[in-house]
Each structure stands twice: as structure tokens, then as C-alpha cells.
Amino acid sequence: MSAAAGPRPVSIFDVAKRAGVSHQTVSRVINDAPQVAAATRAKVKDAIAELGYRPNRSARALAGGALKSVTVLTTDTSLYGTAETLRGIEDAARAAGFSVLVSVMDPDQAYSEADLLGRLPHDGAAAIVIAHDETTVRAMRALHERQPGATVATCGEHQEDRDADWLISLDDRTVAARATRYLLDMGHRQVHYLAIPGTAGRRTGWSDALAAAGITAPAAVESGWSVAAAAEAATALVADPAVTAILCGNDDLAFGVLHAAHRAGRAVPGDLSVIGFDDYPLAAYHVPPLTTVDLDFRGVGRGAFERLRAMLEGGPDPRPSWRSPELIVRETSGPPRQ
Amino acid sequence: MSAAAGPRPVSIFDVAKRAGVSHQTVSRVINDAPQVAAATRAKVKDAIAELGYRPNRSARALAGGALKSVTVLTTDTSLYGTAETLRGIEDAARAAGFSVLVSVMDPDQAYSEADLLGRLPHDGAAAIVIAHDETTVRAMRALHERQPGATVATCGEHQEDRDADWLISLDDRTVAARATRYLLDMGHRQVHYLAIPGTAGRRTGWSDALAAAGITAPAAVESGWSVAAAAEAATALVADPAVTAILCGNDDLAFGVLHAAHRAGRAVPGDLSVIGFDDYPLAAYHVPPLTTVDLDFRGVGRGAFERLRAMLEGGPDPRPSWRSPELIVRETSGPPRQ
DNA sequence: ATGAAAGCGCTAACAT
């Protein structure tokens, strides 16, 4: 699909001829090989500039060179967390000269290993999966099993793998516990949890904190991913005057709860405290500003890429460079009304 | 970066041997060439399945075959409109067997043509630019000039190009005028506009409607892209009791205005009507629900890809298949208080 | 309907 027809693009041979050297020397120059005389290198670089030469990635890949690409697999690029993670990956990848491919999966479909591999540009191609639901979690496991040296994932759950070097995650469990305790400490007798599908970390942190306080956790209320689903799922919860505090799986759910609470005539935070997760840019400017948890998705994306690169190129394992989750208290949470 | 070492991936020759045919016949089968005996085709397909063969995209591209990839260029993949457009492109691209590359540009940087081309996997590679600011608009022009047969853009502004077949855009101008008139018809004497950087369509529609009503348009208030920037930029505006209606460049800005209005003690919609653009999923669940304009970004993304494909493969020009912008009246707009 | 030969642009090995 080169389409844009036009004259044949300039190749390494054209450059070689122009510079009066062999094509191999040109190859050395564009790959920053050490043993090239400064004068030669300059000549070649001039020729490259004059001709507007650009290396052909396909030829490079085929010849056994580094392809330098990552494929990002996920189910929803519009979700805030996913979009930010993708952005972090892209930032780091670009800086390292990698190109990034995006492959969106259907959350409601079951993928065979062949389906998954078919999304990679070639066998053994590097992949990062942004995992947050059943489909992506399964994909991350399958891909890692098949090509452990070229697969990395970001994921907010599944503590069993937490320490695996190929799995980058934020400690949402600890901060969920902290948020729950914060609510309890203010005098709430009970904290409810509105859950996004599949996430175990936040849910576990929440029940941990409750258990530590000697409180029996109520059943978590299951919600879908959308604000609409949350508003719907939380209807009964917010209508119950005994419910004074709700921890939500993410900010979208929190907004849904706020909406439902408003409709039910419950004042926030007077009658009801609501806490989200993610700290959407909007959270601070919501009316009232949302108490939530800052999650550094972009940093995690960058970290995932760096880890992948270390795997691929055998460099030193990069130090984690993202912020730890942090509870940000704003105006949707407070002590219960006596 | 094939990394994941392992045994050499199976090639077309392995399949050929297994099926007892030449490698060329295998090539014909995987490319759905017509002149292959049904029996042969079946044999080959079996061999492919048994061996788990997957064609190597790089080799294909190099040999002059279709690369089937699109590079999406934009400045911010986290913006709602951009994320949705990207999603639409990805949907359509996947269905057509194309892979999609994402390349994020820095909005504050000036890019040379070489910089831009360097983001494509090879010379003449297909590209879609999601344009919404100076950087991306410039990129879209430069790329289109350089490779008119392989560049498409989505863009909400710049009417001069509106009818170009390579430029897909929504008619935000007309709907902006409609929204303004709606406000005027309810009795507002004046409508103010809080502008996102660079967009001409909405701004023009707004001033058109004002002019048509014989009203001199006030200076538009310039804002950045963020909710924070909008809240800041709108501070003076919302504080002015003479201001009763504000049209905002997008929903983020509208949320910023709502925040500022709340801080200034102005009731919405009693004292102040606010209208956004984009219809974020959250808009309907905001408290109060936001009056805004539905913009079918995902449809536009799909459309952009289809157009590109038609260019590339010379197919029939696809019919536009996205929804027209539509004003959605919710609860942040109403008649001015007498 | 099928096969054989050539070559895409590049890098890896081996020269020198």
C-alpha cells in the first residue's frame, strides 16, 4: 500500500553512490557503528541529508535488525486510565525510537492464542497489554506464556503476579485500604464498595481495612464501566439512609453515584461520602470537587515500556519511576451527619 | 527486536514442503489468488493450520505487497474527541486487516517535513492526522502536500478545505449557530463564547448566529484545553451579572465554567446558561446534566479510514456514515431570569 | 493451475 506512487524512494545504495562509499558503510553510519572514519561519516550524512534518505523499517526488520516496535493490546482506548497508560508508553517508546501499534480487543469476546498472535506484526514481536478486565487479563497471561521475553503488562489487580517483573502495577490495594480507614476514622460505621468489573486490588484493600476494624464487609455492589451503569447500579445503595459512605472503583463510577445521590435527594458529603479512584482531570473541578486517589497511569505506561526494553535489549532493569497512589481529599467526603 | 528467540518462525517454504507444493502456491493461497485448485488450496490451508504459519508483514511489505498499516498522528490521545476518533479508526482498520500505528506529537513544537515523515514506517505510508490545533493542522497540510494519495485528516475547523475529499469533518459551524440561536430564542440578549485554541468552526457559527440576530459579538474568551484553564479563563466572565449565557468550545471547558460559576455563586441555569460541545459520557450524568452537542467522533474516525482505503485501493468513495452534530438540551441551559 | 527465477532494502558475516 505504498500508494503515493512517485519515484522510487531513495535507498541505501543511492546514498552510497552519492557519497562514494559502499552501501555497507552507509548502513554503519545509520546504525551508529563505531568503526567509521569521521570524514566518511560526515560525507555519508551529507548525502543522506541531500537525498532525504529514510531507512526502510521493513527491510531492516527482515534483515534481522531490530524492528523496534511495540504493540499495545487493550479493550478500550477511551477509558481515562487506558488512554493515559497508552500515552506513557508512547512517550517512552518514541524517545527510544520505537513505533507503537495499537490493537483494540472486544471485551466480550474470547480470543484464542492464534487470534492474539495475529495482532502482532510478526512472530515474537514485543507487546504490552493494558489489562483491566477478563479479556485483557487472559490475553496478558497467554501472551506472556507464549513469549515471556517480549511481553509486559500493566494491571491493577491479581496480586499473585504482583512481583513478577513483567507485570507493572500500582498498589491500589494499599491505598484502597487507606481510603477506607480514612472514612472509618471520620466516624462512618460502615463503608460500601461499588466495584468495576474484575478488579481485585481495590476490592481487597477495602475489605482488608474493614476486617482490620472488626467490621463485616457488606457485599460489594457490582457495576459496569460506564457512568450510566454506575448510576443505575448504585440506585438502591444511595436510597438507603443507613449508607453513609461509598468507595467507588473509579471516578466514572463516583460520578455516577453522585448523580444518583443527587436524584435521591441525598446531600454530599452531608448525608453521603463518596470517594473515587483515578483522579480524572475533571475530578478537581467537579461540583463538588471529588475526593479520589491519584493513580499515575502515565508513569506506569512509561515504566512498562522501559521494562520491556530492558528485557529486549538486556539492559539494566530500570528503577520504577512512577508516583505511588495517593488519597486526595476534596469535598465529597466528610464525617457522617450525627 | 524479535527477542523471544525460540525456533525460527515457520515460513512460506515450510508450509510449501508440508503441503507438497511450491512456495509460490502458498503465497497464492494466503493472498486469495483466484487460480488455485480447490484441492490444492485445502491442502495448503491444512498445512498452514498445522504449522501455525503466520505471514511476515515486513517481508510482505518489502516484496512490494500491501503493507496495510495506517499511522495516526495527533497531539493528545487522552482528549475525549481524539481518543474516540482513534477508536473509530482502529475499528475500521482492524476490520480491513490494517494495523494502526500511533504517533503523538508535542503541541508546542514546530515540525519539519522530515520530522513528520520520520514518523511514518516508510516512504509514502498511509497516514491519518487527527487535527485540532496548530501543530496538527500544519502537519496535516504538510503531509497531504507531500503524499496526497495517502493522507487523510479529521478536523473540526478550517472551512476553506471543508469540501476536500481528504478532509473529514463534522459541521460544527452550523450546530454552533443553532445552539446560539437556541439561547437567543429563549430570551438571552447576548451569548458569550469560551474558545478552545485554534477551532474556527464553532467560533464562526457562534458569531454568524449573533450577526444574523443583529447583535454585535463580544470578543471570544480564549481558553486552553484543560478544565483548569477554562475555570481560570472564565473567572471574569462568570462574575459579570450581565453575562447570562456562555457557549463553550467543548465539554471540558463547560465543566470549568460550571465550576467557576459555582465558586462565584451564580446559579445554573437560573443566573447563567452553559452549553458545551462533544457530549462526553459524563455530560448526561453531571449535576446538573450538561446541555451540549453530540459529535460523532467515532463515526468520523471510521469514515476517515474508509476514505483512506478508497484512496489507497481505488475503491468506490464510501458514503459518509456518521451522525450529524446535534444539540442536546439538558439542564444547564434555560431562559434568563427576568 | 502451478513452478522457477529475480529482487525488494537492508544487516550480518566474512573478507580485505
Added chain:
DNA sequence: ATGTTAGCGCTTTCAT
């Protein structure tokens, strides 16, 4: 320090 020779896996011709 530089040049020469092979191929990477595939699609094109061009045969048969």
C-alpha cells in the same frame, strides 16, 4: 576502516 557476499520471507514477473 571499508568493501563483498549472502541471505531475511515474501511477491513479482515470467515460464510451463
